[in-house]
Amino acid sequence: MKSIFSNLFLKRASLVLVSVFSLSLTSCLDKNDDSPEPMPVAYVTLYHGSPDAPDVDILVDNQRLNSQPFKYNNYSNYLNFLTGKRKFKFTPVNAANAYIDTTLTFKEDKLYSIFTVNRLQNIEILVVNDTIITPASGKAGLRLIHLSPDAPAVDVVTTGTTGTSVAADLAFKEHTLFKDLTSGSQTIQVKRAGTNEVLLTLSDVSLTAGKSYSLLLRGFLTPPAGNTNILSGQLVTNY
Known part of the structure; x- marks a missing residue:
């Protein structure tokens, strides 16, 4: 060997x-x-x-x-x-x-x-x-993974006339399953769970039909002194 x-x-x-x-x-x-x-x-x-x-x-x-x-x-x-x-x-x-x-x-x-x-x-x-599942025709798959150690539990929604919930009361180290969303450019808001307080807005999130993505919520809501890794989102393509 x-x-x-x-x-x-x-x-x-x-x-x-x-x-x-x-x-x-x-x-x-x-x-x-x-x-x-x-x-x-x-x-x-x-x-x-x-x-x-x-x-x-x-x-x-x-x-x-x-x-x-x-x-x-x-x-x-x-x-x-x-x-x-x-x-x-x-x-x-x-x-x-x-x-x-x-x-x-x-x-x-x-x-x-x-x-x-x-x-x-x-x-x-x-x-x-x-577990990656092929999205429905004309849709893209999206899941959220909460990686921010000091951010609270969050609700995540897309905005606009076709706005939809992506995650509800999602805590640190939790993740959702993949959810079918309308493809194209999306604006996504991350809110403190159970409130309308917007912690983060992600504009022009581009989702291609037939693909599946993970949206990673990462960084610090309140960074320690000298740290610049603020709360942000990172979109990665799974398939």
Whole structure:
């Protein structure tokens, strides 16, 4: 048995960065040269969502995935991983100590999104089991994931004559299922749950018919001194 590295960005499950960023990630797969049978894999995407944490390295089974520092708001496409138990470490760049050291279990052909979340002093990972359903004709799919450690529970709605609810009373580390929305340009408001207090307005959110998206609510509602990662939204394309 020997380890190999390969580029594992998958065409059928690509993600698009809102702010342009190119990051090379690789995944370590065991390959048995004596067996022609393909290894069972799961598909995993990674996102740095801790708004006061520094850049990190990501190690899986003690092998580094990233060739560049993994920064806040960076994320990968879906990567394929061997199924079963995989040991994950998130460490300072080029350091041995780990902010997070845990083991995750992946099932064959399943999709997962892994987020680093919370403040650095309480940093942890959030694992979301992804179930992507093709939107209805002329519609786009949208889900919301709450990653802001100091924002309250929120209600999220689209505005205008076709305004609709996307999330209700969604708390930190919670997420919705995908919901079909009218495609095209949308204005989305994030409100304190149960009130009309608008915490964030996202204008010109472009949703393409037939595609599914995650809207990530991230950053600090009240940033600590010297931190500029304010409450904001990041739209990523799941499929």
